[in-house]
Amino acid sequence: MNYEIGKMKLDELAGYFRDEKINLIPPFQRGRVWKPTMRKKLLENIVRGKPIPAIFLYKKESGSKYSYNILDGKQRLESILLFIGDKREDFAIDNWRNYFFKANVRGNFKINVAKQGERADTQSFAELDPSEVREFREYKIPTIEIEMDKEEGGLQQLIDLFIDINQQGEKVKRWEIIRTMVQGNHLLSDVLKLVAIRQKRRKDVFYKMVDNDFTRTHLINRPGADCAGTEGGKARR
Numbered sequence: 001m002n003y004e005i006g007k008m009k010l011d012e013l014a015g016y017f018r019d020e021k022i023n024l025i026p027p028f029q030r031g032r033v034w035k036p037t038m039r040k041k042l043l044e045n046i047v048r049g050k051p052i053p054a055i056f057l058y059k060k061e062s063g064s065k066y067s068y069n070i071l072d073g074k075q076r077l078e079s080i081l082l083f084i085g086d087k088r089e090d091f092a093i094d095n096w097r098n099y100f101f102k103a104n105v106r107g108n109f110k111i112n113v114a115k116q117g118e119r120a121d122t123q124s125f126a127e128l129d130p131s132e133v134r135e136f137r138e139y140k141i142p143t144i145e146i147e148m149d150k151e152e153g154g155l156q157q158l159i160d161l162f163i164d165i166n167q168q169g170e171k172v173k174r175w176e177i178i179r180t181m182v183q184g185n186h187l188l189s190d191v192l193k194l195v196a197i198r199q200k201r202r203k204d205v206f207y208k209m210v211d212n213d214f215t216r217t218h219l220i221n222r223p224g225a226d227c228a229g230t231e232g233g234k235a236r237r
Helices: 010-018 036-047 074-084 130-138 154-165 174-181 186-195 213-220
Strands: 002-009 055-062 065-072 140-147 196-201 204-209 228-230
Touching (some): 002 010, 010 074, 036 074, 036 130, 065 074
Parallel strands (some): 055 140
Antiparallel strands (some): 002 140
16 A cells, blocks of 8 residues: 655646546445534634644546546545535536535635634635635645555555544444445456445445455454445445
8 A cells, every 4th residue: 555645736736626627425424514614613723824624535446547436535525525516617616516425515604814813704715805815725634545456455455544543532343344345346246246245225325244264354343344234225234
């Protein structure tokens, strides 16, 4: 597994969203758990040029381009996406709704752009001054880009990494991570066939974990292990 530490301008991030190169809601990620006040605080810090934590991206091949699953930083990227929205002609993400399951999710929210100690001044992204937007587009988010090679133990390392960096939040099941990582990856798809059976119930497609030495050692008997999951419905055990 290879790591590349870098930074990504919000201008570039917006382009990734427009090209749908970022998978913001892979199945193993939690739902929207940040409250509006947390989202606003994040964007206020960005507008004021304050640093925010790094985003972990899992890089994979996707046709003629690379795409990225979010291992850590979903809530931060989601907040940025909702804030930018599609109300500004010179800088917008017109397809932002494609990243959310619920059609009534609210974007284009307002934040306090006043300097610290000054009277509150709430504005949406569309209401920001052009000079503020210029600086916003240049803001750099720390990133840790992860690319998995075919070396032995790569999959296990990736699962361990995701578990490690998410210990402070809601616990994530190792099995859910494995199901997500196989999407569009022939090597991992073959691995999944060794540990799971694909089944279908009505419109739901789900995987039932087989009972063998590998699953007992690496999946079932590990913290956060699960025994089944679906592609499009509620998890079953």
